[in-house]
Amino acid sequence: MNLLKTLCLIIFLTGIGALPASAQTPIGKEQASNFYNSCKSRQDPRMTPQIQDDFCACTATHMMATMSIEDIQIMTGNTPEAKTMQNKMLLDVYTPCMNYPTQSLVKGECQKNAAIAKASKENLCNCMAEKTGLWFTKEGRALMQRVINENPDVFDPIDPVMESPEFKTQSYNNMLACMAGGHK
Incomplete structure (x- = not known):
């Protein structure tokens, strides 16, 4: 259930x-x-x-x-x-509360990424998680509405949100910003 x-x-x-x-x-x-x-x-x-x-x-x-x-x-x-x-x-x-699991999941995925140098991984992953959580706080309602419109029977929105093109694009842009020094 x-x-x-x-x-x-x-x-x-x-x-x-x-x-x-x-x-x-x-x-x-x-x-x-x-x-x-x-x-x-x-x-x-x-x-x-x-x-x-x-x-x-x-x-x-x-x-x-x-x-x-x-x-x-x-x-x-x-x-x-x-x-x-x-x-x-x-x-x-x-x-309004999805920033918590969003940050956790982004950080977890980042930390599992073998392509990220171990020395900078903690700062980079924390930066990505924070930026993505902040973005979701602002844009999450519109994204959630799109998820519901696409699948009105959704009960657990975390996976559809994380798999959405908007979320993936924003996470990638956040990674680039953090790699460019946005995590200091």
Whole structure:
């Protein structure tokens, strides 16, 4: 079962599923904490534990700020409205936090690259990761929207984002900038 639906189901089953859907009920600290703990308990092998902790904390915070309990209830269904709400969560909750896994993945790929001299690898990889994370913070929403438009059923956006031509081009440009001294 995908991570997004699992996390939403856990929140739904922890007592918020019985609430009436007539008013928009904010997600409280308890539900956000449940989301955070559930997110942390499913270690994503693409992220270090610290990066995943940062990502989970960020998404829990954005969930409180942008979603309602009724939104979560809708997401647990298997309807077009549920899919729309899941995509809203990807855009409003996940996208603002994707800089964490993005930086981690870029740095990891850079460090595995045998063509990069060992002496400069740490600085170069840190520079690339930082620049790419900053770029994603600015451009990520538009990129995520394109990923969703191309595949409305996407549940885990990390791989489609990292494989997108825009992301690859930006990562390459960041590498060139860092090699030219942009990592000092």
